[in-house]
Amino acid sequence: MPHLLPDTGPQRTLAASNFTYTVGSGLFLTAGVLYFTQAVHLPAAQVGLGLGIAGFFSLAVGIAVGRLADTRGARGVYATTLVIQALATACFIGADSFWPFVLAVCTATAAKAAGLAARSPLIRHYGGDRPQEFRGYLRAVTNVGISLGALLAGWIVQVGTLTAYQLLIIGNAIAFAASAAILVLLPPVEPEPAVDSPRWIALRDRPYLVLTVLDGVMAIQFKVLTVAIPLWIVEATTAPPWLISGTMLLNTVLVIALQVRAGRNVDSPVAGAGAYRRSGMAFLLSCALVSLSAGTPAWAAGTLLLTAVLIHTIGELWHSAAGFEVSFGLAPKHATGQYLGVFGLGAGLAEALGPALLISACITWGRPGWYVVGALFAVTGLAAPLAVRWAQRRQQAGKGHTASRQPPRRICQTSPP
Incomplete structure (x- = not known):
């Protein structure tokens, strides 16, 4: 882990936000589907269909939000996507039938895609001469965070109670909200000057x-x-x-x-x-x-x-x-x-x-x-x-x-x- 810590303050802030976010992602990636099938008792076919709908719904969102980050300031837009994702994830607790589940998972998945696009100007701005190398740092940190989240999810799956699964969802939402809060420490990035382009x-x-x-x-x-x-x-x-x-x-x-x-x-x-x-x-x-x-x-x-x-x-x-x-x-x-x-x-x-x-x-x-x-x-x-x-x-x-x-x-x- 010490070798995964970037040198500068803004880079460390982004890395800390990313790490917190990916711990929550690891929780859901490992046990999210089990929550809906084992705890909420939605049919597996409905869960698969809902996740597919959410995946296609989120495709175009990243382009629009990415442009908004370019023109309005990336930090605020990125933090907003994290807050929306936290709220949508918290709504999973009340998603006890197909359409509420689809609405919540579409919102969360779209916010995730939007966040990836909105974060890109921050990586480019604070990545120094080699933002691509800083992106590599973040991917390594992502794997550490997801691994820790997966370990926690393994314990929750082993317990297997409704309360344990609900704690997983709440922990996931808290991780996303904490990731947004950490961005307060990041200096804002002014939008690039407008140019004459489509x-x-x-x-x-x-x-x-x-x-x-x-x-x-x-x-x-x-x-x-x-x-x-x-x-x-x-x-x-x-x-x-x-x-x-x-x-x-x-x-x-x-x-x-x-x-x-x-x-x-x-x-x-x-x-x-x-x-x-x-x-x-x-x-x-x-x-x-x-x-x-x-x-x-x-x-x-x-x-x-x-x-x-x-x-x-x-x-x-x-x-x-x-x-x-x-x-x-x-x-x-x-x-x-x-x-x-x-x-x-x-x-x-x-x-x-x-x-x-x-x-x-x-x-x-x-x-x-x-x-x-x-x-x-x-x-x-x-x-x-x-x-x-x-x-x-x-x-x-x-x-x-x-x-x-x-x-x-x-x-x-x-x-x-």
Whole structure:
């Protein structure tokens, strides 16, 4: 943890706010679905449908709130999203039927997406010369916070009473509210000066939109560890079930220890493109190893799975570093929130569609599906450098166009005698 503490005061304030928030997130990620199915007794199908509706509802919110953060001040907008998320989460206690549940979870999920976009100008402003590296710090801190929240949630699930689950929801809401309160210590960030550009400039940037789609396809890899591999271990291998926790622990420890280091050499969009390419190859190799674990003895299956998770995590580190660099490096400073809100659409789509895709391909289809998914990651990684070069050409053309529109400088000359 001491190595995860940034140097400056504002960076530490943001890191503390992020840590507090992610402890609450860890509580809900681990036991939120169980609260609605086991404590509130909503049917699992209704819970899945409600979460899907919330995921799609939240997609467009980040763009609008990101633009609001650019024009009105990021700190206040970000703190407001945290407060709304805290209130919506507290309302889960009263959500004892389908539509109140949908309303509460849509509000909380939309506030979460909005907060990610509104926080981006703060990261860029207080991140120093390398805001992408500071974003890597925050991701490492995020994994620490979620791990602690998951441990607390494990105790609550073990108790299993309605009161225990309600304490989980209250603790989650308090964590979000405390995260907003910590932001009071953060100096406000003045909006960037307005420039002569289209109102929704990010939605007109076609290369950036292509990169958003490519990053979204690559972001399906986050669901490989949380959805596909656990189901594969139980249904297709002889590996012991406790290996599910072992794979998650291995991934979490490696991300905490290595995310900052993995991003230090990814210091330009071109380097980010190379990291995308390497991550795609790593995911292809990892998927191939997972597929080979079926039909082998338990010790061989466990060895193959742990090796696959190790390689997958290396690819995850490269993918995250690439996304941080490309999303910030190709976004104009005055529209950081709007651009990062657009970039978040890719991850949102992966969150909504990834589980169904992985279950259909890897679990229902079986071994061939793993090769198809791995090939999808590899092709996406190979396409990313082409999109980055396209985006850079557009960026350079835009700078040249702006320069050509500057009024000519008047030269004062005296008349000859």
